[in-house]
Amino acid sequence: MAKEKKIKSVEIVNRKAKFEFQFLQEYEAGIVLFGTEIKSIRAGNANLKDAFCYIRKGELFIKNMFIGEYRFGTHYNHETRRVRKLLLKKGELKKLERRVKEKGNTIVPYRLFISERGFAKLTLQLSQGKKSYDKRESIKAKDNKREMDRIKRDKF
Numbered sequence: 223m224a225k226e227k228k229i230k231s232v233e234i235v236n237r238k239a240k241f242e243f244q245f246l247q248e249y250e251a252g253i254v255l256f257g258t259e260i261k262s263i264r265a266g267n268a269n270l271k272d273a274f275c276y277i278r279k280g281e282l283f284i285k286n287m288f289i290g291e292y293r294f295g296t297h298y299n300h301e302t303r304r305v306r307k308l309l310l311k312k313g314e315l316k317k318l319e320r321r322v323k324e325k326g327n328t329i330v331p332y333r334l335f336i337s338e339r340g341f342a343k344l345t346l347q348l349s350q351g352k353k354s355y356d357k358r359e360s361i362k363a364k365d366n367k368r369e370m371d372r373i374k375r376d377k378f
Contacts, residue, residue: 243349252309
C-alpha cells in the first residue's frame, strides 16, 4: 500500500478585491517560485493585499505579492516583493490580453492556494472597477444580510 501524503491546506484570499471590483471571469494560474518561497507559502506567510497583474511581451506577471522570508532560509532566501511570472495556457492568455485592452478591465489576483498535487496556484479574476454607488450597494447588501442572520439567530 502506498502512503498518502497529506498536504496542508493553505488558502490566502484578497477580501478587499471583492469590494473594489466586479468579477467577470475567473482563471487559475501557476506561479514560478523559488524553493524558499513555496515553503513560506505553505507556512501561510503570504499576502495579496497590494498585488496586481500585468501582461508584458505576451507573458503574465504579478507584482507586489508579499511572500515573507522563509525562517530557516540561508543567505539564498528570496526577495519578499519580487516580480513573479504566472503560468497560463496560451489561448487563455491571448483572450485575457484582448479583454484587458478594453476600457476598464483589469486582472486582479484573488486567491492563493496549494493544489492537490502540492503546487502553488493563483486564482485570477478579470474584473471591472466598481463605482462608488456600487460600493454603497455592496455595503447595504452586506448589512442587510448580517441583520437577517441576527434576526434568525435570535428567533430560534
